[in-house]
Amino acid sequence: MTPSSTTPSSTTPSTTPGHPAVDAIVVGAGHNGLVAAAYLARDGRSVRVLERDDVAGGAVSTIERFPGYRVDRGSSAHLMIRHSPVLDELALTDHGLRYVDCDPWAFSPATDNSAPIIFRTDLDATCTSIERAVGTADADAYRRFVEVWRPRARSVMRSFYGPATPGRFATAFTGLTGTATTARRGPVGRRTGAMLSLTQELMSSGDALLDRWFTAEPLKAALAWFGAQSGPPMDAPGTAPMIGFAALQHDIPPGRAVGGSGALTEALLRRLGSDGGEVALGDGATAITRCGDHWRVETAGGEQHCGTTVIAACHILTTLDLLAAGGLPAQTVDRWRSQIVVGDGIGMAVRLGTDALPAYRDLPSDLPPHGVHSALGLLVTDRAQLRRARAAASVGESPERPACVSMGYSAIDPTLAPPGRHLVNVWAQWHPYRLAGGRTWAQAGPGAAAAVVAELDRHAPGFGDHIEHMHIQTPDELERELGLIGGNIMHVEMSIDQMFFWRPHPDLSAHRVPGADGILLAGASTHPGGGVTGASGRISAHLAMRRR
Structure with a gap:
């Protein structure tokens, strides 16, 4: 009805x-x-x-953006x-409503020096992948990270579903002092020290959190890009919980709504x-x-x-x-x-109708039949790429190498594309709403979309040859179509x-x-x-x- x-x-x-x-x-x-x-x-x-x-x-x-394709106008993954x-x-x-679990829920592509990192719902499988890519120390650190940040992320989620008042906010985080450490002594001292340590970590930047926990740049870059899709760069205060939310994906992964x-x-x-x-x-x-x-x-x-x-x-x-x-x-x-x-926009989307999914290199052989195409393809292996993209946007430029997340959900939901065809959604950052030099997005959009496709080609060589349809959502188009002021x-x-x-x-x-x-x-x-x-x-x- x-x-x-x-x-x-x-x-x-x-x-x-x-x-x-x-x-x-x-x-x-x-x-x-x-x-x-x-x-x-x-x-x-x-x-x-x-x-x-x-x-x-x-x-x-x-x-239906392209004949026979069901194309999202905004979000694609529901986390x-x-x-x-x-x-x-x-x-x-x-x-x-029916969801398909996205498992793997994320992956970071291979580099010349490391294997890809595959984030599975199963924590053991994820740690095995991290160990294969960047070593035992960071695999062990990631396991501890999930243990510490899982209850913290749950508390953040609890705070989201009631009015935001200081009292409710404090209540949501009651009982989390056990996730923090302190050298202070005595019942009051330990409690006070743990609370101060906890609040400092919650208010810290995402980059500081990553540098505290891990050593390998590919792992740091993947988690930083996961967190940065909320908009703020990961060197901003208070962005640590945006990365910490990754811990909850080992409870319930992102879901793809069928259709x-x-x-x-x-x-x-x-x-x-x-x-x-x-x-x-x-x-x-x-x-x-x-x-x-x-x-x-x-x-x-x-x-x-x-x-x-x-x-x-x-x-x-x-x-x-x-x-x-x-x-x-x-x-x-x-x-x-x-x-x-409101700010100056965050990014842009490129919707692609193709005759094949991206063939990312050096993937392991123990993946499910859909490979990594259930995952958020976190196509960043070095945080310097994030910083350069953000810096370009801050002066009104479109980045030469945008940070991209690729989603090929037609691999797990064939209703999205005609038989023998696939749909790939790509979100890219950072792209300013206001371009420098009086340029318009009508002028800059095709070049920005080409840079997005180039990033996919970098990690899945030849993918661009399989594109049959393209729809570009620049910041001004997001405003026009969806009422998203300032993009x-x-x-x-x-x-x-x-x-x-x-x-x-x-x-x-x-x-x-x-x-x-x-x-x-x-x-x-x-x-x-x-x-x-x-x-x-x-x-x-x-x-x-x-x-x-």
Whole structure:
């Protein structure tokens, strides 16, 4: 059953004569908006979702870019949501969602001096691969690293699925002092020393973490690139947990939704529809205005939708524009806008329809039939490549050698491509939204895509000869198609000053808007940030349910 597009039934509550108001209007049908709507509809609330795009799901959607290919518009691998309560609480498997475990879940290619590193769900197999590539010492260190960071990463995940308050944040990390060491003595001294050591490690840079644990550059580079896909470079403070999250992949690996990333959206739509929720596509909101004792959302098509609660699940700057158009004081809106750091883009995607998958060199013989094509292909073997790419972007240049992650999921899901053909998704960093010298991405895009293909060819010689179709998503195209302002797939920078109870602004970090009771916030702009989590949708839905 799909969500209804009809008007609310006669049982819909009406708070002002002549203005029928649903319990909740959700602005934005990205996955967080749909998660919020699904929770509310499950609770018996009347819900309407409004979306400017003709396709639901935002960056978690899949369309036919090339004839017979199901191509993701945004994310391809689902990592964090598989560690969340969302999938089970909404019973999404009952609504058609099925994941294939990505095992191997990552790999780093061979170099002239080392074998490839294959990250398997099984920790022993991973350590065997690390030992084969870079030696026993780093293999043993990786095993200890997972033992220490697994409980820490679990605590970080727990902190993601509730409102970001200092108290909740502290509670989430209670009991982790056993993962830290200290030379202080006495019960109080040991506890204090361990807590200080723990917090220092959590706030350290990813590079410092890697240098503390490992010696071999190929292993450090693979883990650094895994962490850097959140956006910040790994020399930034507070990026250590982005690398530490790798430890959880040995519990539950990334999953590939069968049929494409958008299969998650389709399951959410079916769940929402089964509980009477409504979705209206192709008519974006233009203003959110107080209307008596509730709120009115006006759309570009001239429609007016009233609701007791509005969950704004779009980009925070879009939300501020809607509230300003509805009369929220401009001085306040402008202050918030000036202090929210959107940044200058993160990267770009290249979608490839091919007649063969990349044939990476020197792979071991003990891989499953799909080889490494279930994995995040972390095509970086030296952190210097990451630093040069970041440095180029910081001055408005496209990097000569972008950092690439390659995903050939048609090897584990044949529904993605026609028979005898394959789909390869490549994400690359760093690429600035604003190019130097007045250049446009229409001019720079083909060359940047060629540099991405060259990186694949470097590790899988001849792969470029197998490309039959190519779709390039430059930062400005990500903005145009998906509403990702500034080309930032995370909406707002994921630096430590823009996370937790500072995201997207200290005034807005409780998922509420001061002076606008009944307006709640969701989406990647809010805690816990970008990625496929469903967390902010779940948080905002629970806040909405407490309002009545």
